[in-house]
Amino acid sequence: MIEKYNPPEIEEKWQSRWQETRLYATSEDSDRPKLYELTMFPYTSGDLHIGHWYAMAPADVHARFMRMKGYNVLHPMGFDAFGLPAENAAIDRGIHPYTWTMKNVENMRRQFRSMGAMYDWSREVVTCLPDYYQWTQWLFLKLYEAGLAYRAKAPANWCSGCQTVLANEQVTAEGRCERCAAAVIKRDLEQWFFRITRYADELMQHEGLDWPERVKTMQRNWVGRSEGADISFSIEEYGLDEKEIRVFTTRPDTVYGVTFMVLAPEHPLVEKLTSPEYKDRVDDYVNRARRRSEIERLSTERERTGLFIGAYATNRLNGEKVPIWIADYALLSYGTGAVMGVPAHDQRDFELAKEFGLPIKVVVAPDGWRGEDLEEAHEEPGTMVNSGPFDGLPSEKGKDAIVAFMEKDGCGKKAVSYRLRDWLISRQRYWGAPIPVVQCPRCGIVPVPEKDLPVLLPQDAEFRPTGESPLKYCESFVNTTCPACGEQAQRETDTMDTFMCSSWYFLRYASPQHSDGPFDPEKLKYWLPVDLYTGGVEHATMHLFYARFFIKALRDMGIVDFGEPFIRLFNQGKIILGRQKMSKSRGNVVSADEYASEFGADAVRAYLMFIGPWDHGGEWNDNGLVGIWRWLNRIWNLVLAEATGTLRLDQDEELCRTTHKTIKKVNEDLERFHFNTMLAALMEFSNYLARVKETSAVEGSPAWREAIDSLLLLLAPALPHLAEELWERTGHAYSIHHQPFPAWREELVAEEEFTLVIQINGKVRDKVSVPISISEDEARKLALSRGRIKAQLGDRRIVRVIYVAGRLVNIVVK
């Protein structure tokens, strides 16, 4: 009897050995081509659950595969360690965020180790440690110097749950906080922003990137570029400093159809233009709109509200005077915060006009229009009417014609508008990297000099969520001297959005201990950009978007020499349980530890890959794991049990061919991340080998030896512990993970025979095994001579015979 397969024992054994021998250490001096394969690092929540394994284990398999294929692979791991949960733990349980985070890091390192991944831990980064965030601060200063960081008062997204502001990207479509799902409201606050909008056009381009189409689409939608015109309407008669209202429109061809103006309720001109008798009502409307969260705005959808403010603007193209309204469908944050009301050709304007009895003037006639009233806005192109000199033009041409005219006249010009807003990066919380600036009463905003970095987080802050940064109440932190004039000054107390930490961590892995800068330029040049990045699709318009902005900004400052951080991107699917996404807050987390300690990490890794295509995700199901567990035991026995077969091994050739066909299949599947079919092919192969071993005396057969060695090598990326153990037990030298991946020989893959399918009218009627060299004539003759076919044909007339080499003969009859 052979020993039983005992994963806890062998997995622990190899994890220790790998660590002691630094098997996975990566260096830059290698003749092999470099390959940087990165998996998104986890937040330090404290536990790696099955969802993390699903993201990381298959990525590890691919990285191992590429290493065996001869690449010098960098496959690092680290921790995204700043963020609110740490601070909430401090508030709820009185644990310092640092203590809480580092304890979690400790536990997660242990869990990572038990997964058996090939991470080079000497390159680990932890974003909350000063030797990391010092460089996050340094990068902030660089962006500030480049004019890409600025402070401004603006309506910001305020999350009442997190008691801090959020970037637009962190607010869901329902107007809720991306993290805590609390309602988000608008608040006017002084905040720090990054000018990501400067890169709007470039961020829409994905040239040279091998990224999923949907992520590129999401990013393009997020930027939301619209081409049109800025048009000004005169308000000269009110004697204000502002002589005009500027609107952005994508439909300059409809400017003759303007019958009113709409200002966003928060628009600065509202107060100045409102006539006294409307003031109370307008104030009331504005206040209600301001207080309303995005959710409420959406829930009142379709019910058009608006209010005339008692003022008029003049359409400079036709001299018409139109009333000025406010309505909350005009958004201050988009375009100029003002809209020209063209009810005939914009559905929202149409609804407002209907609701309040405003005139509807058709200027782009639908086909066959006879002057009748419209049932709804006609938004499609048509022929221009009621448009003075432009009548009769197709409206698509009219756009350019009117813009050209306005540019000459000075009342409008071609313009582009974006949905994208600048990235709001300040947070009123403790557990983040402090923004390295000082507010001096004399000098204003003064950046902290590089030599004074890091600006350390004080240990002894109070973590009460007050809506202001806890740092504000920490006098030892706040009070400082101005780096410029040396007088008393105060530090900025907001901290940075944690997405800043993750916008550059992949640069740090190249030289994580480097102390003269965020990275060693030589090493960066060697490793970057990331060749393959894997992670969840949920970061399409957040992390991935910010990281691209960062790299483009650093490129323009000459700090890096590439403009895209991630060449290839692959999004794995989500693992769900009971039809729901796994998450700590839902309490439906499946702990990987338990399964790994019972069935082994190898079984869990393999099961996750076997569920289905990696980009699909799938439901966690214990039963499936059992199937893998049985298979691993069968492999164990196949390799180690004494051979009992007695027949002479006279199928060398078939054995060889099957081996090489499997090698080919596994190589091709791993290239494409088809882990599920790779495992299926290996199951077939091991089942086949078990049948051979049962009947034949395999001992001493070179073909058998090659088959078993190949099996172990092919399994090594997916089942690193089991493969290593069996490699050792079959008398090989340490380590299997330093072996080259098996390559197939094409001449050994080629079949000598194939099954010729014979169809009548496209239906399979017979099959026959024939030599691969069969000629078309022979195949046709053979097909027609088969008894079964003759019987089927009877006396029906053969119309034609289709022959597909290597596959089939199809006899078409009447």
Added chain:
RNA sequence: GCCGGGGUGGCGGAAUGGCAGACGCGACGGACUUAAAAUCCGUUGAACCUUAAAGUUCGUGCGGGUUCGAGUCCCGCCCCCGGCACCA
């Protein structure tokens, strides 16, 4: 509403326009066992036909089309999942 991705046995899923359902789970039958678990062997899309051997028909969300041949390509619809959405 718009943009993606899907819909295949009891389940997860395979299938360069050419044998639909690989591989695995489950189920059923059998072997081993005092018994059970574990393990091993066999059967397993549906309907029909036959004592049996074999054979026939139907079958990849629905309806059309292209083709000698369609899960795969084209047109129209239904449903599910994800994203975006008062963006002027």
